[in-house]
Amino acid sequence: MPDKLADMRTIKFLLHEVLKLEELTQYPYYEDHSRETLDMAADTAYQLAHEVFWPSYQEFDQEGAQFDGHKVAVPKAMHEIWKQCAEGGWIGPNVSYDDGGQQFPITIHALACFLFNCGNTAAAMYLGLTYGAAHLIKTFGSKELQDLYMAKLFAGQYAGTMVLTEPDTGTSVGDMTTTASKSPDGDYYLLRGNKRFISGGDHDLTENIIHAVLARTEGAPPGIKGLSLFIVPKYRVNGDGSIGEWNDVTTTGIEHKMGLKGSATASLTFGDKGDCRAWLVGELNHGLRYMFELMNMARVFTGMQAVGVASAAYHCALEYSRTRLQGRDITSRDPLEPQIPIIQHPDVRLMLLKQRAVVEGCLGLFLYCARVHDQEHAVTDPEEQQRLHMLLEMLTPCCKAYGSDAAFESIRLAIQCHGGSGYSEEYPVAQMLRDCKVFSIYEGANGIQALDLLGRKVPMKGGMALQALNAEVSKTIAEAKELAPLKDLADKIESLQNEVVQATMHLGMLGLSGKVNQYLCNATAYLEMFSHLAISWQLLMQAVVAQKVLDAGSTEENFYRGKIETARCYAGYNVPHGIATAQMLTADERTALDFKPEWF
Numbered sequence: 367m368p369d370k371l372a373d374m375r376t377i378k379f380l381l382h383e384v385l386k387l388e389e390l391t392q393y394p395y396y397e398d399h400s401r402e403t404l405d406m407a408a409d410t411a412y413q414l415a416h417e418v419f420w421p422s423y424q425e426f427d428q429e430g431a432q433f434d435g436h437k438v439a440v441p442k443a444m445h446e447i448w449k450q451c452a453e454g455g456w457i458g459p460n461v462s463y464d465d466g467g468q469q470f471p472i473t474i475h476a477l478a479c480f481l482f483n484c485g486n487t488a489a490a491m492y493l494g495l496t497y498g499a500a501h502l503i504k505t506f507g508s509k510e511l512q513d514l515y516m517a518k519l520f521a522g523q524y525a526g527t528m529v530l531t532e533p534d535t536g537t538s539v540g541d542m543t544t545t546a547s548k549s550p551d552g553d554y555y556l557l558r559g560n561k562r563f564i565s566g567g568d569h570d571l572t573e574n575i576i577h578a579v580l581a582r583t584e585g586a587p588p589g590i591k592g593l594s595l596f597i598v599p600k601y602r603v604n605g606d607g608s609i610g611e612w613n614d615v616t617t618t619g620i621e622h623k624m625g626l627k628g629s630a631t632a633s634l635t636f637g638d639k640g641d642c643r644a645w646l647v648g649e650l651n652h653g654l655r656y657m658f659e660l661m662n663m664a665r666v667f668t669g670m671q672a673v674g675v676a677s678a679a680y681h682c683a684l685e686y687s688r689t690r691l692q693g694r695d696i697t698s699r700d701p702l703e704p705q706i707p708i709i710q711h712p713d714v715r716l717m718l719l720k721q722r723a724v725v726e727g728c729l730g731l732f733l734y735c736a737r738v739h740d741q742e743h744a745v746t747d748p749e750e751q752q753r754l755h756m757l758l759e760m761l762t763p764c765c766k767a768y769g770s771d772a773a774f775e776s777i778r779l780a781i782q783c784h785g786g787s788g789y790s791e792e793y794p795v796a797q798m799l800r801d802c803k804v805f806s807i808y809e810g811a812n813g814i815q816a817l818d819l820l821g822r823k824v825p826m827k828g829g830m831a832l833q834a835l836n837a838e839v840s841k842t843i844a845e846a847k848e849l850a851p852l853k854d855l856a857d858k859i860e861s862l863q864n865e866v867v868q869a870t871m872h873l874g875m876l877g878l879s880g881k882v883n884q885y886l887c888n889a890t891a892y893l894e895m896f897s898h899l900a901i902s903w904q905l906l907m908q909a910v911v912a913q914k915v916l917d918a919g920s921t922e923e924n925f926y927r928g929k930i931e932t933a934r935c936y937a938g939y940n941v942p943h944g945i946a947t948a949q950m951l952t953a954d955e956r957t958a959l960d961f962k963p964e965w966f
């Protein structure tokens with residue numbers, strides 16, 4: 367078992383040297399914070415991840431969530447994890463003082479999410495969902511809903527869920543059939559329907575569970591425009607805040623999953639007895655819009671979850687590779703020479719380096735996005751707000767989809783470093799691979815993220831969002847070119863940037879000429895190419911900082927040189943791949959479109 371789940375020196379480097387998080391404290395909302403409080407929060411989150419989440423990681427997998435036909439029990443260790451997180455204010459560390467929080471930047475919340483997922487990803491699920499439900503109520507709910515539920519959710523007295531999926535409706539959200547009809551006295555709605563795959567849908571962690579449910583009211587328009595958002599408590603809450611009657615929400619089962627077993631994924635029936643009471647959030651038919659408005663950060667957080675697991679797996683692989691003795695240097699012919707640690711074999715070192723590049727590149731990107739979100743909410747200039755918002759919109763699908771796919775691939779390499787031991791459940795990396803898979807599926811499957819990037823984000827505001835991002839990439843490239851040791855790396859990344867621009871323009875022409883299917887048929891390849899550029903850019907940004915510190919005579923040569931060479935490795939292996947993809951896109955590859963289903 368590794369002693370380390372994440373590299374805190376890298377995290378401090380990202381927070382302070384790259385992202386300059388402390389600069390946020392010039393804005394009134396964050397003025398009570400300082401580098402010390404930000405560091406204290408980061409260190410405490412790591413300590414919790416390491417000492418509270420991590421010890422029960424494998425236990426969660428073996429014990430799983432249990433359903434006895436009536437109720438669901440979480441793994442035993444979850445109770446202590448929940449208690450400590452609730453007491454420490456970790457359900458929503460960014461929540462305002464007025465709402466009982468500590469008013470940290472969301473960057474700190476995102477970092478905590480990453481660290482808790484390094485420690486125990488199934489356990490961290492319960493926190494994220496509760497924050498999500500509370501945040502919806504806070505942003506769109508009435509005063510009554512806020513008074514009844516919000517403080518208790520943020521404090522961990524209640525837990526929350528996000529309820530969209532139905533047995534026959536996953537991606538195609540607009541086809542959902544759960545209905546809500548006005549009660550006879552008009553005070554609330556009566557919900558009826560079956561939902562499936564609901565994370566934290568039932569458990570014994572808290573005295574109540576507050577479901578944020580999408581449903582369709584009578585006469586609502588078809589499709590996504592007819593969905594409304596409702597708050598549906600498991601137990602009704604009386605006016606004085608005490609727990610009232612059971613609200614006709616029945617758990618019919620939990621999923622037997624390949625991973626994330628400690629997270630209860632429930633099937634729920636609402637209104638089996640005809641008395642499931644639901645309270646409307648905001649306006650009728652705006653439900654999906656409300657959820658979408660919070661979606662950017664939710665999707666960045668999904669990437670965080672995946673890369674959190676990949677970080678823990680990388681540190682497992684690193685420790686294993688330093689201690690596992692096997693074979694000798696390729697030039698040695700003496701069988702009596704002592705064996706060497708496998709980290710000394712270039713192939714193993716490359717596998718480690720690729721994992722490190724994914725973890726540090728993706729973490730850099732996610733924290734950058736969270737920082738952009740914080741900045742967007744701190745500044746008052748509407749033009750600057752819009753620019754920042756567009757950056758976040760462009761990068762979100764890449765965080766979610768590339769983050770989760772690259773994390774899975776990175777954990778595959780962590781297993782490979784372990785050889786046969788990696789395939790054995792004695793080591794945690796096999797579980798990590800199983801746990802990580804879901805992040806490419808939920809919160810919008812990755813294929814849908816790719817369609818979102820190419821179909822919605824790229825053409826957004828006449829291409830202005832893409833231009834805003836390109837300007838940021840160009841700025842970093844120009845800065846790197848000023849530093850002689852980074853010039854070749856900057857040139858390489860610029861060549862990919864040029865190819866991405868060409869491919870985008872080519873696809874854009876297809877879209878404009880009405881060939882929509884052709885435009886979108888390689889959306890996943892487009893997202894991967896785009897992500898290679900985004901991650902190369904992020905690692906270049908880190909390399910620029912590192913080179914400047916080295917030029918100024920830093921004594922931490924190994925640390926900073928490691929940053930530069932990680933950027934070089936990522937670009938070295940991925941820029942050619944990105945360029946080849948761009949060429950495939952401009953050559954109008956369309957096999958996927960033309961291959962008829964009956965040819966299978």
Ligand SMILES: Cc1cc2nc3c(=O)[nH]c(=O)nc-3n(C[C@H](O)[C@H](O)[C@H](O)COP(=O)(O)OP(=O)(O)OC[C@H]3O[C@@H](n4cnc5c(N)ncnc54)[C@H](O)[C@@H]3O)c2cc1C
Pocket residue numbers: 528529530531535536537538562563564565566623626631804807808809810811812813814
């Ligand atoms: C562990 C776990 C936890 C979950 N937690 C929650 C939760 O808390 N709340 C909740 O509401 N849901 C939850 N889900 C459900 C999850 O969001 C859905 O599984 C996901 O949206 C995909 O839907 P589906 O499973 O029906 O797959 P489908 O929609 O059937 O998709 C199958 C495949 O087809 C592709 N596809 C589908 N439609 C299209 C299209 N139009 N164009 C191109 N490709 C398409 C998809 O990309 C995917 O690869 C969870 C799922 C799991 C496994």
